[in-house]
Amino acid sequence: MKQTFYKYQGTGNDFVMIDNRLLTFDKNDTKYVRTLCNRRFGIGADGLILLEPHNEYDFKMVYFNADGNESSMCGNGGRCIVAFAKFLGIIENATTFEAIDGLHRAKIESHSVQLQMQDVPRLEQFESHVFLNTGSPHHVQLQENLAELQVKETGSRIRYGAPYHESGSNVNFVSKISDAIFSVRTYERGVEDETLSCGTGVTAVALAMNFIGETTRNHITLNTQGGTLEVAFKNKDEGYTDIWLIGPAVQVFKGEF
Ligand SMILES: N[C@@H](CCC[C@H](N)C(=O)O)C(=O)O
Numbered sequence: 001m002k003q004t005f006y007k008y009q010g011t012g013n014d015f016v017m018i019d020n021r022l023l024t025f026d027k028n029d030t031k032y033v034r035t036l037c038n039r040r041f042g043i044g045a046d047g048l049i050l051l052e053p054h055n056e057y058d059f060k061m062v063y064f065n066a067d068g069n070e071s072s073m074c075g076n077g078g079r080c081i082v083a084f085a086k087f088l089g090i091i092e093n094a095t096t097f098e099a100i101d102g103l104h105r106a107k108i109e110s111h112s113v114q115l116q117m118q119d120v121p122r123l124e125q126f127e128s129h130v131f132l133n134t135g136s137p138h139h140v141q142l143q144e145n146l147a148e149l150q151v152k153e154t155g156s157r158i159r160y161g162a163p164y165h166e167s168g169s170n171v172n173f174v175s176k177i178s179d180a181i182f183s184v185r186t187y188e189r190g191v192e193d194e195t196l197s198c199g200t201g202v203t204a205v206a207l208a209m210n211f212i213g214e215t216t217r218n219h220i221t222l223n224t225q226g227g228t229l230e231v232a233f234k235n236k237d238e239g240y241t242d243i244w245l246i247g248p249a250v251q252v253f254k255g256e257f
Pocket residue numbers: 013046065071072073074075076077136137170188189190191197198199200201
């Protein structure tokens with residue numbers, strides 16, 4: 001039987017999106033998911049997302065990286081699935097849904113989707129980077145000459161090196177433009193390459209920059225290779241709460257396989 005899919009992108013982080021409310025998609029077929037995400041032999045995407053039914057909330061999000069493995073939270077994917085749920089008529093402009101890291105609230109305002117992220121209680125500062133988990137693990141480091149950086153090579157070395165090794169971390173390279181604006185390039189674990197944008201990544205960058213005193217702001221603009229995102233948050237005694245990731249989420253096309 002043919003399977004309908006949709007393609008979505010959020011600031012260039014792109015996803016195959018499937019309505020799996022009938023639970024017919026084989027989630028254990030890693031090779032199949034990997035092929036669908038392959039840009040030469042498949043549809044092509046940074047990840048694949050299933051929208052599934054939920055007993056209490058509007059829907060459930062199941063996220064796979066382009067390598068075919070189910071992974072931790074995807075912020076841009078979370079914003080895209082909210083737009084998809086509205087397209088399917090499951091929600092109007094506000095929702096609560098479940099993802100692998102717990103419940104998320106979200107709001108839609110014209111083409112912008114605002115996604116509430118989990119609180120971040122703990123950030124670790126090292127000599128040249130900050131490590132934190134915003135639903136996915138993120139290494140954040142300030143970087144000179146960001147435009148010239150070989151993100152795939154440098155990111156891969158950090159992702160597979162100590163202390164991350166096989167389980168890995170996403171790696172974000174950051175350049176400060178002003179107190180309120182930072183540029184970010186991200187190497188994504190599970191894609192094993194630079195992506196044009198990473199939602200949990202820019203969230204990590206905004207919090208990390210506040211944590212190390214590079215900004216005093218609580219609403220930060222992040223320039224990514226694929227467009228602009230915003231992150232708003234509140235400081236707690238330890239860590240951060242009321243964290244929102246804000247930006248566009250666009251349906252690109254529909255197809256079947
Ligand atoms: N693109 C995502 C991050 C997806 C998860 C990541 N690749 C991982 O496995 O940690 C985002 O927008 O947050």
